[in-house]
Amino acid sequence: MPLIELKKICKTYSETKVPVEALRDVDLQIDKGEFSAIVGPSGSGKTTALNIIGGLDDPTSGQIIVDGHDISTLKKDEMINFRLHHIGFVFQAYNLIPVFTARENVEFIMLLQKISKEEREKRAIELLTAVGLADRIDSRPSELSGGQQQRVAVARALASHPSFVLADEPTANLDSKSAISLLELMEVLNHEYGMTFVFSTHDSRVIKRAHRVITLVDGMIASDVANNAAHED
Amino acid sequence: MLIQLAWKNIWRNKKRSLIILSAIAIGLTCGLFVSAVMYGMWDTTIRNTIDKELGHYQLHSNEYKAENLITNYIPNGETVIDSLQMQPAVVAVSGRTIIEGIAASPTSSGGVRIIGIDPPDEQKVTTLYQYMKQGTYLDTVKANTIIIGEKLAEKLNLKLNSKIVLSFQGLDESIVYSAFRIQGTFSSESSAFDETTVFVRQTDLFALLNHPIIFHEIAVRLDSDKELTAISGQIQQNFPGLKVETWRELAPELNMVNDMMSMYLYIFLGIILLALLFGITNIMLMSVLERVREFGMLMAVGMKRIKVFFLVIFEAIALSLAGGVIGIIFGSILTAIFAHVGIDLSIVGEGLSSFGVSSMLYPSLPWTIYPTLTFMIIVTAVISAILPARKAIRLKPSEAIRSF
Numbered sequence: 001m002p003l004i005e006l007k008k009i010c011k012t013y014s015e016t017k018v019p020v021e022a023l024r025d026v027d028l029q030i031d032k033g034e035f036s037a038i039v040g041p042s043g044s045g046k047t048t049a050l051n052i053i054g055g056l057d058d059p060t061s062g063q064i065i066v067d068g069h070d071i072s073t074l075k076k077d078e079m080i081n082f083r084l085h086h087i088g089f090v091f092q093a094y095n096l097i098p099v100f101t102a103r104e105n106v107e108f109i110m111l112l113q114k115i116s117k118e119e120r121e122k123r124a125i126e127l128l129t130a131v132g133l134a135d136r137i138d139s140r141p142s143e144l145s146g147g148q149q150q151r152v153a154v155a156r157a158l159a160s161h162p163s164f165v166l167a168d169e170p171t172a173n174l175d176s177k178s179a180i181s182l183l184e185l186m187e188v189l190n191h192e193y194g195m196t197f198v199f200s201t202h203d204s205r206v207i208k209r210a211h212r213v214i215t216l217v218d219g220m221i222a223s224d225v226a227n228n229a230a231h232e233d
Numbered sequence: 234m235l236i237q238l239a240w241k242n243i244w245r246n247k248k249r250s251l252i253i254l255s256a257i258a259i260g261l262t263c264g265l266f267v268s269a270v271m272y273g274m275w276d277t278t279i280r281n282t283i284d285k286e287l288g289h290y291q292l293h294s295n296e297y298k299a300e301n302l303i304t305n306y307i308p309n310g311e312t313v314i315d316s317l318q319m320q321p322a323v324v325a326v327s328g329r330t331i332i333e334g335i336a337a338s339p340t341s342s343g344g345v346r347i348i349g350i351d352p353p354d355e356q357k358v359t360t361l362y363q364y365m366k367q368g369t370y371l372d373t374v375k376a377n378t379i380i381i382g383e384k385l386a387e388k389l390n391l392k393l394n395s396k397i398v399l400s401f402q403g404l405d406e407s408i409v410y411s412a413f414r415i416q417g418t419f420s421s422e423s424s425a426f427d428e429t430t431v432f433v434r435q436t437d438l439f440a441l442l443n444h445p446i447i448f449h450e451i452a453v454r455l456d457s458d459k460e461l462t463a464i465s466g467q468i469q470q471n472f473p474g475l476k477v478e479t480w481r482e483l484a485p486e487l488n489m490v491n492d493m494m495s496m497y498l499y500i501f502l503g504i505i506l507l508a509l510l511f512g513i514t515n516i517m518l519m520s521v522l523e524r525v526r527e528f529g530m531l532m533a534v535g536m537k538r539i540k541v542f543f544l545v546i547f548e549a550i551a552l553s554l555a556g557g558v559i560g561i562i563f564g565s566i567l568t569a570i571f572a573h574v575g576i577d578l579s580i581v582g583e584g585l586s587s588f589g590v591s592s593m594l595y596p597s598l599p600w601t602i603y604p605t606l607t608f609m610i611i612v613t614a615v616i617s618a619i620l621p622a623r624k625a626i627r628l629k630p631s632e633a634i635r636s637f
Contacts, residue, residue: 047635056533056631077537084535091530091634098527099241111234112535160535168634 001068002029003164003196004053009062011048011219022048023059024219030164030198035190037199037210045219047168050200054087054166055079067163084112088157088165092172095153096141102128102152103137109159127155131185147178154185164196171203183209235540239547243555246520253516254556257509261560261606262567264505268498269568269596270576275494277591279487283480284360285421288327288452290465290479292317297449298476303332303404307475310448316471322455322464325357328448330435334401336381338389345385345431347399349438349446358454361419361432368393368417377437379413382427383420391415399431403442411441422591495599502606506613509553513617517549521621528625529633538626545625549618550611557610561603568596 011023022045030036038046051057052064055071064072067086074082083089096105106124115123128137131151141149150170157165167186171179187209189195199206207213208227215223243250283289292313297305307313310328317326330349335342352371356362362370366383379397391397396412403409413433421427439446455464461479469477481488521528528541576594 051631054533056634057629077539080532080535080537083533089530089534091533093526095530097238097531099238099245108234109534112537112540156534 003032004030005065007063009059012060021219032196033194035197036212037201037207038214040216044216046200046216050166050168055083086163088162090153090157090167090170092169098141101138101140106156106159109156131155146174150182166198168200179205235544236547240551243548243552257556258559260505260509262563264502265564266567268501269598273596274594275490276597279491287480287483288358289455289458290453292451292475292477295476306447306449324456325454327354327358327452329450330438331449332401334399337398338391340390345429348432349435350432351435358452364419364421365417366420371434377413378416379431379433380417381431383418384424384427386418404444409441510613510617517618517621521625525633525636528628529630533630542622542626545622546618549614553610553614571596
């Protein structure tokens with residue numbers, strides 16, 4: 001069974017005078033362990049697709065099944081709870097709570113899940129060590145570089161033991177070195193721990209490393225190809 | 234966790250938080266101090282009235298309450314006094330003889346209430362002897378001495394050792410005249426009392442009336458007024474033929490002020506908090522609008538809307554309480570300082586004394602104001618944060634994350 005399944009997903013924005021069809025009859029399946037990128041030009045619907053997979057937006061029609069749950073029928077608070085337990089997020093920017101340290105940011109998700117203090121602290125240190133920030137545990141976001149902040153965001157995304165991680169343009173605000181370093185980290189997590197990553201991106205560095213590239217154009221899947229070169233790497 | 238996050242969030246913009254915090258602190262410092270002055274003023278007035286004049290409660294014959302004639306005295310007054318002195322919680326008892334009469338000098342005259350007292354007994358019940366301005370209290374063995382108010386002395390153009398003629402109706406309805414020598418003058422801070430009340434010794438009064446001493450009024454002082462109603466109820470049961478009244482019944486206008494004092498305080502402080510509410514709402518709205526993306530992120534990663542709502546509420550409470558506590562501390566310090574040294578309002582003493590209010594004010598506050606004010610601050614904070622909190626939870630995470 002696929003981890004994520006979109007069935008005839010349509011999304012139309014009616015707020016403007018002329019309704020905008022962001023997604024049109026999109027059928028998509030993503031399996032566990034994938035390292036896939038949804039790509040396309042601006043306005044292609046890739047962010048909308050990611051938002052719908054993450055339950056941040058509701059489809060106008062269609063069905064979306066995530067980890068065996070039909071999330072298109074969930075109420076707002078049920079969806080928030082579902083995201084907490086099943087989905088990890090890495091955003092382009094403003095991922096972290098500025099007043100919390102790196103450790104507190106990672107612990108925050110586990111706090112929301114009502115995990116015990118002892119376990120939270122242990123796991124937070126483990127995750128920050130895994131992302132290479134063992135020496136920056138007590139630093140605040142303002143004391144970290146952009147790349148380091150994104151690493152903390154990855155650690156936080158993994159803290160809740162999610163089924164998969166959605167990353168919306170995670171390298172957009174990073175310099176080349178930081179972007180490559182971040183992507184290598186995510187690859188390691190995918191390869192060694194089997195964590196599923198789904199990106200929304202137009203960064204060629206991400207596309208190059210993705211094992212599968214799903215291209216959206218005008219709200220429809222134009223192509224869906226395996227990136228064999230990335231697999232071999 | 235929410236509280237910790239809320240506390241840290243309010244210090245993200247230190248300048249802005251300090252401004253609103255200072256506004257709350259200054260507002261409450263001033264509000265508390267002014268409230269303490271008002272409360273102290275009325276509390277002092279009530280205490281003075283009890284101390285100088287009324288005592289905690291008084292007994293009269295029922296007939297005297299209907300018509301204060303000299304013949305409507307308390308039957309077996311001495312027995313009543315002896316019985317009262319045996320009561321627990323009774324500190325002192327003073328029997329008074331009260332006669333309405335005229336006081337005259339060579340130049341003027343005026344209606345007065347002539348109160349015949351036993352000076353040692355009276356000094357244990359009231360504190361008027363502490364307010365002598367000239368001369369001495371009625372403590373000499375000289376016959377026909379009198380103490381009068383400064384206002385009356387001024388009106389009759391009399392001074393210490395002057396002669397004053399009292400005329401009044403006797404028990405046999407005949408008119409009695411006698412001259413008294415002014416032994417002392419008092420100023421009780423109530424100009425009405427000072428102008429219309431004179432004190433003489435009971436022994437002198439009844440020598441003129443040619444009658445054994447009788448009492449029209451028995452004033453009682455208790456060790457505290459905590460069980461005033463219970464004790465007066467008990468006394469009433471013991472003496473069903475007499476009218477027993479507490480100071481609350483004897484001075485209903487003061488009783489009303491006493492009951493309303495606390496309410497006035499809370500209304501006054503409530504008005505200050507209402508004004509501050511708008512400032513806090515403004516600050517919280519600005520804070521939420523600045524953090525739209527952050528709130529979007531929080532809801533996206535799994536923070537329930539109710540928690541986001543309470544986060545904003547807790548931020549407002551933290552900010553308000555921080556300012557409130559500082560305001561309460563400074564207000565209390567200011568009150569304590571002036572409670573010790575007093576505020577001298579003698580410049581407007583004349584006006585104040587016409588209301589029976591002392592010109593030396595000692596601010597004070599009931600202890601109950603502190604927990605109540607703290608609760609009011611929290612309520613103000615919650616109300617002020619509702620609009621910003623609603624704004625935060627109505628954000629759509631997908632749009633908020635991408636806002637600028």
